[in-house]
Amino acid sequence: MLAAAAGISLDDAEIAAMAELLCGLIDTIDEAAAGFGDDAPEPLVRPGSSRWQ
């Protein structure tokens, strides 16, 4: 369903091949960011800085 919403059609083999890595990655990022409070850094550096526009 997620894939359809993203405009990407997937067959069963593709879903099976990617599910484990993708779910693990999302969980890891969520877990690492779980403690973020209102002092967490904003995702993007402001325009004018060249490190990550």
Add this chain to the structure above:
Amino acid sequence: MAVGAFEPTHASISELGAALRDRRISIRELTEAHLERLGAINPKLNAFSLPDPAGAGAAATALDSELAAGTVRSPLHGIPITVKDLFATRGQRTAAGSAILRDRITDYDADVVANLRAAGAVILGKTAMDEFAFSPIGVNVHYGPTRNPWDPSRVTGGSSAGAAAALAAGVGSGALGSDTGGSVRLPAALCGVVGFKPSYDRLSRRGAFPLSWSLDHPGVFARSVDDIRAMFDAAAFPEARLGALPAVAAGELRFGILEEFCREVDAEVGAGWEGFIRAISGAGVQMKAIAPKKSKLAISASTAIMFAEAAAVHREWLKTRRADYGEGIRMRLLQGALIPAATYLRALQLRRVIAAEFDELFKTYDCLVCPTNVTVAQTIASVEGPTAGRMIRNTRLAPLLGIPGISVPISGRGLPVGAQLMGPVGGDAKLLAAAAAIERIIGPGGGPPL
């Protein structure tokens, strides 16, 4: 072809420059020596996607005329180099290692290519790479594997596979590549040459087919740190050039050894690394083992950012040309297409948290160091997905944080091993100065038997 006391296909850029200015060899002769070498090694190594003898010959003739009239454009005047197929070159095919762009002729030069031409470099051709630079192996499913000059049954590492292989085999005195997760430093380490990824934005990305906008870094290869500086300055716009490097004595250097990145390496890498640490310690480099708390998150943050940004680049082709991708890249792009926006944004936040920790470390240490490669070059037959992820375990941090990183060869026996030095954002000149000091201690890397 040896000329006088030097070998044109293996001499340093400064040695070649002096020989050209002294008329011991012409640019045309130098170019022909490299093209002859290219013709000899390419059938064995598959390092070039597009050799360009006609273009190189024409450039050499024009640059010889300028030299005869007393014009020397830069230290790269007349020096033969190679360009990764990722970078647009005017009037030539730029396929980025893909089948999808197999017939694309670009009508302009990437900024870094234009700068190198303006500096007087002679481009011998475009080098082979992994499909869309989205693999660290050097095995392209459409065009075949690039083979390691140290052992042609083994991989070069990627994605700048041909760049490293050609240089190690004596074709070109420098090479232009790109590094998003290790694609300059890893193949440099596995092929026994020097590879440098500068700070983010220090080399222009215009004209480089994107893999991941916020991780992509053009970078350069050479046989020594001094040659790296010359290559970098020729590729950079004037305001980003490094100029003469500061003199640094080994005893002044403070290195933080990234403990976690030294673990679980194979025996040959471990032996090379231990010898390296002994050598630089004996020369007076101050070192302390460190274990940054956030570095474990670097792989996940880098993966989320890289896959999501790559999926955005490839979104239309994922719908219309999916069968034209190799299986591995197709799966990575599909994974990227399914990464939730919240995960991507949190990965960007994590990157800034990790960067803050490393910015603090660089107040204490000049460089953070670790082996570049976790394993020596694997056989082409044995490399597969999980191996690939492990290959770039130690190289993903630097592009994630936008910090400069360089790999220098440290093993004089068997298959090559590299040491990676990383410095703070903007500290490119000091990093190269430290690498030059290290090179003076351990000596230059040797050449392959090919």
